[in-house]
Structure formats: C-alpha cells, structure tokens
Amino acid sequence: MRAFIGFVALSLIAVGLALALYHIPFGQDRMDVARDYLARSVRDTGAPNVVTGIVVNYRALDTLGEVTVLFSASLGVGMLMTWRSPGGGRPLPGASLIVRRGAGFLFPFILLFGGYIFVHGHLTPGGGFQGGAVIASAFLLLYLGIPGYLLARRPLAAIESLTGITFVAIGIIGLAVGGYFLNNFLPKGSVFSLFSAGVIPILYMVIGLKVGAELAGVVANMIGGGEE
Amino acid sequence: MNAGDPMVYAGAVGLILIGLFTVITRRNLIKIIIGLTLLDGGVNLLLVAVGYIQGRTAPIITPAHPDTARMVDPIPQALVLTAIVIGLGVTALGLGLAIRVYGHYNTLDTRKIRGLKW
Numbered sequence: 001m002r003a004f005i006g007f008v009a010l011s012l013i014a015v016g017l018a019l020a021l022y023h024i025p026f027g028q029d030r031m032d033v034a035r036d037y038l039a040r041s042v043r044d045t046g047a048p049n050v051v052t053g054i055v056v057n058y059r060a061l062d063t064l065g066e067v068t069v070l071f072s073a074s075l076g077v078g079m080l081m082t083w084r085s086p087g088g089g090r091p092l093p094g095a096s097l098i099v100r101r102g103a104g105f106l107f108p109f110i111l112l113f114g115g116y117i118f119v120h121g122h123l124t125p126g127g128g129f130q131g132g133a134v135i136a137s138a139f140l141l142l143y144l145g146i147p148g149y150l151l152a153r154r155p156l157a158a159i160e161s162l163t164g165i166t167f168v169a170i171g172i173i174g175l176a177v178g179g180y181f182l183n184n185f186l187p188k189g190s191v192f193s194l195f196s197a198g199v200i201p202i203l204y205m206v207i208g209l210k211v212g213a214e215l216a217g218v219v220a221n222m223i224g225g226g227e228e
Numbered sequence: 229m230n231a232g233d234p235m236v237y238a239g240a241v242g243l244i245l246i247g248l249f250t251v252i253t254r255r256n257l258i259k260i261i262i263g264l265t266l267l268d269g270g271v272n273l274l275l276v277a278v279g280y281i282q283g284r285t286a287p288i289i290t291p292a293h294p295d296t297a298r299m300v301d302p303i304p305q306a307l308v309l310t311a312i313v314i315g316l317g318v319t320a321l322g323l324g325l326a327i328r329v330y331g332h333y334n335t336l337d338t339r340k341i342r343g344l345k346w
Binding site: 003005033049069070073076077080081127129133191211215 | 233234236237241244245248249252253277278279280281282283286287288289290291296297299301302303305306309310312313314316317318320321323324325327328
C-alpha cells in the first residue's frame with residue numbers, strides 16, 4: 001500500500017519535472033545576471049575563479065549564513081552525541097599495520113593538500129569548503145588508523161570560534177571602511193598571483209579552517225569518546 | 229543538440245525519484261537518510277546541468293583562457309556549492325538523531341518507534 005502511494009506520488013512528481021524541464025533545453029545559453037558576473041568579476045573582486053568571486057564577494061553574506069548552518073549542524077551533532085548513555089558505543093576494531101602506518105604517513109600531506117586547496121581558492125577550482133572537507137578527512141583517517149585516537153577538543157573549539165569571529169570582524173571592518181558589510185577593502189593586487197583579490201583569500205582561509213574544525217568535530221562526536 | 233542530452237536531465241531526475249521513493253517507502257532510518265542523500269545529489273546534479281552551456285569551459289579565468297564569453301553559468305555552481313555543504317549538515321544531524329533513536333528504542337524501524345506513526 002505504502003509502495004503504491006509512493007509510486008503514484010513519484011509519477012506525479014516525475015511528470016511535473018518532465019513538463020518543467022521540457023521548456024529548458026539542455027546546454028543552451030540562458031545567462032542573464034551571470035553574464036554580468038563573468039564580465040565584471042576580475043575587475044570587481046580580483047578573483048579569476050568567478051564561482052569564488054560570487055561565493056566570497058558578491059554573495060559573501062549568504063556564505064556567512066551557510067557557515068552558520070554548518071555550525072548549527074555541528075553543534076546539534078555534538079549535543080546529540082554527548083548525551084549518549086555510557087557503555088553504548090562499541091570500540092572500533094583495530095586497523096591493520098598498513099592502515100596504521102599509512103595514516104600516520106599521509107596525515108601531514110593531506111593537511112598540506114587541504115591548505116593548498118583553500119589558499120588557492122580564488123585562482124583554481126576549490127575553496128574553503130572543499131579544503132576544509134579534505135582537512136577533516138585527514139582526522140577521520142587518524143581515527144580509522146590509530147586505535148584509541150582521541151582528538152583534542154579544546155584547540156578545535158578555539159579554532160572554530162576564532163575563525164567565526166574573524167569572518168564577522170572582516171565584514172564589520174569592510175562596513176567601517178567601505179560602507180557595506182563584507183566589503184572587499186584590501187587592494188586587489190595583480191590578477192593570477194597568490195596575494196591578490198583583497199580579502200577573498202583571507203576569508204577562504206578562515207572558512208577552510210572553520211569547516212575543517214567543524215567537520216573534524218562531527219567525526220569526533222560520531223565516533224565517540226573524548227575527555228569531556 | 230545531441231540525442232543523448234536529455235539523458236543528463238533524466239539521470240538527475242532519476243536520482244531525485246529514487247531518493248524520494250526511498251524516503252517514502254523504507255522503514256529503516258538509516259535507509260531514509262541514504263534516500264535523502266540521493267535526493268540531495270540529484271537536485272545538485274540537476275542545478276548544475278541546467279547551468280551547463282554546450283561547448284563552454286569552467287567559469288575560471290586563466291591566462292590561457294581569458295575569454296569570459298566561452299564559460300558556463302557560474303551562479304548554479306555557486307548555489308550547488310552551498311547546497312552540498314547544507315546537505316552534509318543535514319546528513320550529519322540526521323545520522324546523529326538516528327543514533328540517539330536507536331539508543332532510546334533499540335530499533336531503527338519507524339513502525340516500532342512510538343510517536344512516529346503516520
């Protein structure tokens with residue numbers, strides 16, 4: 001019965017989506033605002049990566065909201081998991097020698113790669129969220145590889161709070177200097193160089209560290225344990 | 229337009245439908261969360277596909293490709309970047325809730341969880 005209702009509902013949704021997509025032919029130029037963004041991105045923001053220009057400059061306020069949503073989710077997971085009844089979680093089975101040694105060996109390189117991704121977010125594909133996810137995966141690897149590994153929560157919480165405050169502080173400085181929140185107040189520099197695009201690399205570094213700390217915290221809370 | 233192009237939409241819509249079907253019919257909370265993830269992926273794929281323009285490159289200006297008239301729509305990509313992160317948060321929170329529910333009721337079956345009947 002439930003499958004039948006589901007099937008009927010899905011058929012309706014499928015027909016609706018098909019009717020809607022019928023009027024949107026695939027692969028054709030429908031840009032309106034985007035053409036303007038593409039043409040002005042380098043001049044306005046200094047970032048050759050137009051997606052970064054949109055996410056961290058034109059629509060940086062939305063990104064602040066997005067970071068807040070991720071923070072709330074991380075906070076929610078933390079609250080849910082610390083109330084766990086004692087003795088509920090099973091210990092992880094021990095990893096093999098290869099995983100143990102490999103985790104220790106790869107950890108600094110994964111951190112370096114994550115840092116590279118968010119530092120170069122304004123020039124190449126990538127950015128704060130992607131780099132932060134890579135950094136969190138390094139900590140996940142440590143959890144899987146090293147039995148009894150515990151992530152220190154205090155530095156994690158400190159990084160998360162400090163980066164959040166820095167994000168808002170940069171926005172307020174922009175408001176004071178240029179007249180609107182998250183204004184790109186630093187000099188743009190020369191295009192395609194690492195130190196360019198004003199506050200964008202700084203904001204993306206802040207986002208990368210914050211997302212990395214939050215996701216590592218989610219991993220730590222999911223796996224359980226910890227000193228608190 | 230090539231003959232295979234509607235398949236891109238069909239794939240994305242297919243993922244959305246599979247995800248919705250899983251959410252509606254499955255009774256295991258973990259499977260419902262997997263369905264949500266599939267739904268999320270399908271919607272993201274659909275958004276990026278709508279922003280794609282035939283024969284154009286990624287919206288990243290490089291010294292070798294400075295021509296912005298030959299790039300795809302960057303706005304759906306920026307939107308999807310946000311949506312992926314939100315999807316991750318939803319999944320993490322959902323899994324956390326599922327673990328708590330299992331700790332309380334000792335089951336993940338939605339039929340046996342009192343107060344979740346529909």
